[in-house]
Amino acid sequence: MQYLVSVITDNSGLATPEEQAAIDVFNQQLIDAGHWVFAGGLAGPEAATVIDNRGNEPIVTDGPFAETKEYLIGFWIMEAPDLDVALKLATEGSKACNRKIEVRPFL
Numbered sequence: 001m002q003y004l005v006s007v008i009t010d011n012s013g014l015a016t017p018e019e020q021a022a023i024d025v026f027n028q029q030l031i032d033a034g035h036w037v038f039a040g041g042l043a044g045p046e047a048a049t050v051i052d053n054r055g056n057e058p059i060v061t062d063g064p065f066a067e068t069k070e071y072l073i074g075f076w077i078m079e080a081p082d083l084d085v086a087l088k089l090a091t092e093g094s095k096a097c098n099r100k101i102e103v104r105p106f107l
Helices: 017-033 083-097
Strands: 002-009 036-041 049-052 059-062 071-079 100-105
Touching: 002 083, 017 036, 017 083, 071 083, 083 100
Parallel strands: none
Antiparallel strands: 002 071, 002 100, 036 071, 049 059
Protein backbone atom coordinates (compact mmCIF):
# COMPACT_ATOMS: atom_id res chain seq x y z
CA MET A 1 0.00 0.00 0.00
CA GLN A 2 1.17 3.52 -0.69
CA TYR A 3 1.13 6.38 1.81
CA LEU A 4 1.44 10.13 1.42
CA VAL A 5 3.79 11.36 4.13
CA SER A 6 3.44 15.14 4.34
CA VAL A 7 6.09 17.34 5.94
CA ILE A 8 4.53 20.21 7.89
CA THR A 9 6.49 23.28 8.99
CA ASP A 10 5.75 26.40 10.97
CA ASN A 11 8.76 28.44 9.89
CA SER A 12 9.80 30.00 6.64
CA GLY A 13 13.30 28.54 6.58
CA LEU A 14 14.35 25.64 4.42
CA ALA A 15 16.20 22.65 5.81
CA THR A 16 19.54 23.44 7.41
CA PRO A 17 22.60 21.70 5.93
CA GLU A 18 22.49 19.23 8.85
CA GLU A 19 18.79 18.52 8.28
CA GLN A 20 19.35 18.09 4.53
CA ALA A 21 22.15 15.62 5.19
CA ALA A 22 19.88 13.63 7.52
CA ILE A 23 17.09 13.71 4.91
CA ASP A 24 19.50 12.41 2.26
CA VAL A 25 20.49 9.51 4.53
CA PHE A 26 16.83 8.76 5.27
CA ASN A 27 15.95 8.87 1.57
CA GLN A 28 18.71 6.37 0.79
CA GLN A 29 17.43 4.08 3.55
CA LEU A 30 13.94 4.22 2.00
CA ILE A 31 15.39 3.37 -1.41
CA ASP A 32 17.54 0.52 -0.06
CA ALA A 33 14.58 -1.01 1.82
CA GLY A 34 12.19 -0.74 -1.14
CA HIS A 35 9.88 1.84 0.48
CA TRP A 36 10.77 4.75 -1.83
CA VAL A 37 8.24 5.79 -4.47
CA PHE A 38 8.77 9.55 -4.81
CA ALA A 39 9.57 12.62 -2.71
CA GLY A 40 9.81 16.34 -3.19
CA GLY A 41 10.24 19.61 -1.42
CA LEU A 42 7.85 22.48 -2.07
CA ALA A 43 8.19 26.24 -2.24
CA GLY A 44 6.54 28.23 0.54
CA PRO A 45 2.88 29.22 0.40
CA GLU A 46 3.74 32.67 -0.96
CA ALA A 47 4.61 30.91 -4.24
CA ALA A 48 1.20 29.21 -4.47
CA THR A 49 -1.50 29.90 -7.02
CA VAL A 50 -5.08 28.79 -6.27
CA ILE A 51 -7.51 28.02 -9.10
CA ASP A 52 -11.25 27.70 -8.44
CA ASN A 53 -13.24 26.68 -11.50
CA ARG A 54 -16.43 25.63 -9.71
CA GLY A 55 -18.46 28.58 -10.99
CA ASN A 56 -19.11 30.14 -14.38
CA GLU A 57 -15.58 31.55 -14.69
CA PRO A 58 -12.30 30.29 -13.25
CA ILE A 59 -10.86 32.41 -10.46
CA VAL A 60 -7.07 32.44 -10.20
CA THR A 61 -5.60 33.84 -6.99
CA ASP A 62 -1.95 34.33 -6.08
CA GLY A 63 -0.85 33.22 -2.66
CA PRO A 64 -2.00 30.55 -0.25
CA PHE A 65 -5.55 29.26 -0.06
CA ALA A 66 -5.75 29.87 3.68
CA GLU A 67 -3.79 31.96 6.14
CA THR A 68 -2.13 29.56 8.54
CA LYS A 69 1.05 29.28 10.59
CA GLU A 70 1.70 25.71 9.45
CA TYR A 71 1.95 24.55 5.88
CA LEU A 72 3.07 21.71 3.65
CA ILE A 73 6.76 22.07 2.74
CA GLY A 74 7.48 18.64 1.30
CA PHE A 75 6.33 15.05 1.05
CA TRP A 76 7.27 11.45 0.50
CA ILE A 77 5.22 8.80 -1.19
CA MET A 78 6.16 5.53 0.47
CA GLU A 79 5.35 1.91 -0.13
CA ALA A 80 4.63 0.00 3.08
CA PRO A 81 2.82 -3.26 3.81
CA ASP A 82 0.61 -1.65 6.47
CA LEU A 83 -0.03 1.48 8.52
CA ASP A 84 2.25 0.37 11.36
CA VAL A 85 5.25 0.22 9.02
CA ALA A 86 4.26 3.54 7.41
CA LEU A 87 4.07 5.18 10.85
CA LYS A 88 7.46 3.77 11.84
CA LEU A 89 8.99 5.12 8.64
CA ALA A 90 7.27 8.49 9.08
CA THR A 91 8.61 8.71 12.64
CA GLU A 92 12.13 8.27 11.26
CA GLY A 93 11.39 10.87 8.57
CA SER A 94 10.17 13.36 11.16
CA LYS A 95 13.43 12.98 13.06
CA ALA A 96 15.50 13.35 9.87
CA CYS A 97 13.81 16.54 8.65
CA ASN A 98 13.08 17.95 12.13
CA ARG A 99 9.47 18.69 11.17
CA LYS A 100 5.98 17.38 11.94
CA ILE A 101 4.69 14.63 9.67
CA GLU A 102 1.19 13.66 8.58
CA VAL A 103 0.56 10.17 7.17
CA ARG A 104 -2.37 9.28 4.90
CA PRO A 105 -3.00 6.14 2.89
CA PHE A 106 -3.89 6.46 -0.78
CA LEU A 107 -7.37 5.17 -1.58
